[in-house]
Amino acid sequence: MKIFAGLGNPTPEYAATKHNVGFMLADRLAAHLDAAPWHERFNALIAEAFFGGEKILIVKPQTFMNLSGEAVAPIMNFYKIDVQNLIVAHDDMDLPLGMIRLRPKGSGGGHRGVASIIQHLGYQNFPRVRIGVGRPPDNWTVNHHVLSPFTPEDSAQIGKTLEELIPAVECIFTEGIDAAMNKFNPKRKKQEEALT
Secondary structure, three states: OEEEEEOOOOOHHHOOEHHHHHHHHHHHHHHHOOOOOOEEEOOEEEEEEEEOOEEEEEEEEOOOHHHOHHHHHHHHHHHOOOHHHEEEEEEEOOOOOOOEEEEOOOOOOOOHHHHHHHHHHOOOOOOEEEEEOOOOOOOOOHHHHHOOEOOHHHHHHHHHHHHHHHHHHHHHHHHOHHHHHHHHHHHHHHHHHHHO
């Protein structure tokens, strides 16, 4: 069994904000895998799916972003899932809008949702799907930036990125994070270089 946790904030006013791209990817993945309907358990919305003959739990913590670990850790403990079988998707201001980076492990990197998961699990060696939302404009705070909605143009770009991420996530499920990084990170790097 694997757990895919997309991070975000649960209430409607945050649904279209940059901080919620993890939720957005979770929703698309659930639809793509024809997952069972969402149900609430462990302070999270959970949808069960199967891919490559393996059960996948798609998780959207309902604790608000900075407390994500309070939902993810109990799920991991209940199902006795090895930490390397947890995949966490989240927004990343250090990446340009729409760029992605797959990583096998690491610190929270300033992302409080990831830091909460690390704190509650006691481990940081779980794969990450980092989705670029860019840096705040001049005179904007970090909170204002990540809690603001995408412009229509940026929303279209993010939508395209999320669709392109589906095969990358499937690759993590079946071949592991190293194979997925080799297949998908170089493509994103070339796109980034083309924009600079």
